[in-house]
Amino acid sequence: MKLTCLVDNGVRPHTRFQGEHGLAFLIESEAGKILFDTGASGTVLLHNMDVARVTPSEIDGLALSHGHRDHTGGLPAFLERRPGLPLYAHPDITRERFSERKGERQAVGIPLSPQELGRLTDLHLSAEPQEIMPGVWTTGEIRERPEPEGRSSRHFVREGEDWLPDPYRDDMALVVETARGPLLVCGCCHAGLLNTLAHVQKVLKREPVAVIGGTHLIAADQAHLQRLTEVLQRLGPPWLYLNHCTGEAAYVSLALVLGERVAPFPAGAVLELESA
Ligand SMILES: [Fe+2]
Ligand SMILES: [Fe+2]
16 A cells, blocks of 8 residues: 655655645555545646656546645646546535635635536545545544534635535545554544544544544644644554644644654655555
8 A cells, every 4th residue: 555645735855746735645555546635736736646657547536535625626637637537525525615815705615516526527425434445435524523623713604695614514534444554544634633533433443553644733722732642642642644734833742742653744755554
């Protein structure tokens, strides 16, 4: 099993990978190749796929962590080159969503309509866990969220005339089985890392040995970070390969407590483990 970070805010030094505020992963096993998220733009996604020596036509399945543009912006250009691809996501993936900047609310949702998505892909929308290929599952919706979520006060959805905080119902992660144990691969983890881990333990009966991806701890306060490190320590703790919306303060807090178990995972980074 090989997991490559294709798109991230950061890039591995001395490589041709390009960076942008976005995220995409490539998951490869004997069973096939999965693209998880598509970065913020087709330009960076396709360039970085070329650097990683993988073509859109080789991809067997696509999963989306949630609808935000930094994870879905590469979709139109990618699907143009790989129409008909099975796409796994939560039904709320096509909900309009907005981000507030300088008093204005701009659309930051998926750049394709539900009709376009239906025409361009083989759609598998479900709030329940879905198997994408042997050993790779979506978590489904993370319904129970007693722990802090990865929220932004700038994110909104519209309901009739009302603006409401984005409930991030579509936010989900992937679980990838390896010989070392399951990996949890996150997009933005708006549902909250501890909520996502608890959901995986409860619903999928799996204890991830590593967490990879964005953890949206960028706005987490000291109490949140302390609670997080305490629970992670009790859990083992898992290895953390962090990127995207984790935030520097959170990264440093985690690294100070968990030491070598915390590592960055920029575009071009690869994790290779024996398949389960
Ligand atoms: Fe997001
Ligand atoms: Fe994001």
